[in-house]
Amino acid sequence: MRGRALLLAAGLAAALAYPLLVPNYLITVGMLIFFTAFIGQSWNIAGGFAGQTSFGHVVFFGTGAYTSTILQVTYGWNAWLSWPAAMAAGAAVGWMIAVLSFRAGLRGSYFALITLAFAEVFRIVSNSVPFTRGGLGMLIKADPRPENFQFRDPIWIYYLALLLCIVSILIAWQLTRSRFGARLVAIRENEDAARALGIDVFTEKVKVLTLSGAMCAAGGTFYVQKYLYIDPSIAFGVEKSVEMLLVSMVGGAGTIFGPLIGSVALTGINEITRWLAGVVPALKNVQPLSLIVYGIMLMLIVARLPDGLMGLFRRSAAKPEQRRA
Numbered sequence: 001m002r003g004r005a006l007l008l009a010a011g012l013a014a015a016l017a018y019p020l021l022v023p024n025y026l027i028t029v030g031m032l033i034f035f036t037a038f039i040g041q042s043w044n045i046a047g048g049f050a051g052q053t054s055f056g057h058v059v060f061f062g063t064g065a066y067t068s069t070i071l072q073v074t075y076g077w078n079a080w081l082s083w084p085a086a087m088a089a090g091a092a093v094g095w096m097i098a099v100l101s102f103r104a105g106l107r108g109s110y111f112a113l114i115t116l117a118f119a120e121v122f123r124i125v126s127n128s129v130p131f132t133r134g135g136l137g138m139l140i141k142a143d144p145r146p147e148n149f150q151f152r153d154p155i156w157i158y159y160l161a162l163l164l165c166i167v168s169i170l171i172a173w174q175l176t177r178s179r180f181g182a183r184l185v186a187i188r189e190n191e192d193a194a195r196a197l198g199i200d201v202f203t204e205k206v207k208v209l210t211l212s213g214a215m216c217a218a219g220g221t222f223y224v225q226k227y228l229y230i231d232p233s234i235a236f237g238v239e240k241s242v243e244m245l246l247v248s249m250v251g252g253a254g255t256i257f258g259p260l261i262g263s264v265a266l267t268g269i270n271e272i273t274r275w276l277a278g279v280v281p282a283l284k285n286v287q288p289l290s291l292i293v294y295g296i297m298l299m300l301i302v303a304r305l306p307d308g309l310m311g312l313f314r315r316s317a318a319k320p321e322q323r324r325a
Contacts (some may be wrong), residue, residue, distance in 0.1 A: 005127070010122075012166075015030075015034075015162055016159075016162075018158075019154075019155045019159070020042055020155075020156045023155050026146040026179035026272075027154045027155060027158050028154055028158075028205060028285065029262025029267065030158055030161075031154065031157055031158040031161045032161075032267050033260075033263050033264055033267045034158075034161035034162045034164065034165040034260075034263070035161045035165075035219065035223070035226075036243060036247055036259075036263040037160070037165045037168070037225060037247065037259045037260040037262075037263035037264075038164040038165050038167075038168045038215075038218075038222075038259075039061065039215075039216055039219040039240070039243070039244050040142065040243070040244050040246075040247035040248050040251070040259030040260075040262060040263055041165075041168035041169065041171070041172060041214050041215070041248075041259040041260075042057070042060070042168065042216040042218075042219060042244065043212070043216070043244035043248050043250040043259075044172065044253060044254070044255075044258060044259050045171065045172065045175070045208060045211060045212045045215065045300050046208050046209050046211075046212035046214060047248060047253060048248055048253035048254035048255070048258065049155055049172070049175055049181060049184045049185065049188065049208070050082040050184040050185075050187055050204070050205065050208045050252050051184075051187060051189075051271045052205060052208065053108070053109075053111070053112045053116040053245075054111070054112060054113060054241070055112045055113065055115055055116040055119075055238075055241055055245070056081055056112075056114075056115035056117065056118050056119030056120070056241055057115065057119075057212070057216055057240075057241050057244050057245070058119050058121050058216075058235075058236055058238065058240040058241040058244075059093060059115065059118050059119040059236060060090040060093060060094060060098070060212070060214075060215075060216035060217050060236065061214040061217065061219055061220040061223070061236075061240050062119070062122060062123070062126070062220060062230075062232075062234075062235030062236040063086070063089050063093045063122070063213075063214050064086040064087065064089065064090045064216065064218060064219065064221045065086070065217075065220035065221060065224040065230045065234075065235045066126060066132060066138075066212050066219070066220075066222030066235055067082070067085060067089040067090075067221075067222060068082035068085065068220070068221040068224060069082075069084040069138045069140060069224050069230055069315030070131060070132070070138070070195040070224075071085055071086075072140060072206070073138055073139075073140060073141075074131065078147070078148075079140075079148055079149030079150075080147070080149055082221065083149075083218065083221045085234050086217050086218070086220065086221040087214045087215075087217050087218050087221075088214070089217060090214050090215075090216055090217020090218070090220070091187070091210045091211070091214035091217070092103075092212045092213075093213055093217075094211075094212060094213020094214065095206060095209070095210045095213070097114075097115065097118055097213075097256070098205060098206040098209035098210065099206060100201050101114050101115075102206060103202075107191065108323070111183075116238070116241070118283065119238070119241065120236070121294055122233070122236050122314070123232045123233070123236035123237070124232075126153030126232040126235060126236060134232075135231065135232060136204060136231070137229055137230055137231030137232075137234075138224070138229070138230055138231070139228065139229050140224065140228040140229070141228075142228055145182040146256055147224045150225065150228075151277060157226055160222070161222070164219070164222065165260065168215065168259075169256060169257065169260065170193075171211075171215070171257045172255075173256050178269070180204070180207070183199050183204050184195065184204060184208055185254075186199060186203055187199065187204060187205065187250060188254070189212050191196060214240075216244075220235070243266075246262065246266060246294060247259050247262035247263045247266055248262060248296065248308075249262070249298065249301060249302075249308060250262035250265055250266060250297060250298065250301050250308055250309060251263070251265070251307065251308050251309055251310060252307055252308030252309060252311055255272055255307075255310045256257045258308055258309075258310045260309055261308070261309045261313075262308065263311065265309060266294065266297075267296075269293050269294065269297070273293055
């Protein structure tokens with residue numbers, strides 16, 4: 001236990017010192033790792049801990065992004081004040097989808113597909129209604145001051161992404177120690193048995209999707225404040241849902257640090273493949289090279305490491321007799 005605490009302290013110290021030692025480009029890469037880990041953890045809370053696999057988690061991401069942007073651009077809200085409002089909107093959408101889906105008795109692949117359908121409906125609506133400016137998207141005025149949630153120095157947005165990642169890890173850690181988390185694990189393992197034990201399955205699943213929706217909406221607000229632009233294809237495109245699912249599955253769904261490990265792996269692969277495409281002539285025309293590598297890696301994880309990279313690390317650290325068992 002002490003060794004684990006020392007390892008965590010060393011990791012945190014390295015993360016804090018990292019932007020002070022590297023160029024701006026690598027600071028941005030670090031920010032992407034922690035941001036992707038955060039939104040991956042938002043998926044992991046529902047999909048990993050509770051077993052409510054979602055293919056359309058981007059619906060919460062887009063809800064948060066559009067809510068904060070509309071409040072700022074149309075109604076003149078301060079960016080920091082729009083952030084909790086966006087989280088409340090994401091929680092409300094999570095609650096709505098959970099109630100409609102779980103009242104209808106949807107579970108497993110049916111629930112996964114209905115979340116994808118909701119994301120597509122939100123994309124079509126945001127592409128059509130005037131207050132989102134349709135396909136033109138919405139642009140936030142650049143005014144790089146901390147009070148506007150904008151920073152001239154990338155180091156501050158890096159530290160904010162790190163803070164979000166730490167908060168998400170603490171939430172996951174608390175789930176492993178709470179009765180709420182224990183009930184979610186029981187539902188994940190066997191929903192009918194959990195109901196027979198007296199667990200209110202419907203209420204617990206609604207609560208976890210509401211929490212997950214609020215977290216993912218916070219990620220949407222962070223994203224739009226970083227890039228100052230959002231449109232329907234970014235806000236509700238399936239790519240973000242795949243990214244959240246991938247980092248959790250690769251790192252280890254249902255684990256505390258799985259999304260962070262998966263984010264390090266996938267962001268590293270993305271940067272390496274981008275570099276290779278730039279220096280290897282034969283790869284210059286292979287545009288989705290990173291996606292090809294993602295697919296191969298996911299197949300290997302599913303086939304050989306069902307517990308993800310965290311499972312591999314645990315087995316490597318186990319004693320020989322435990323490994324044989």
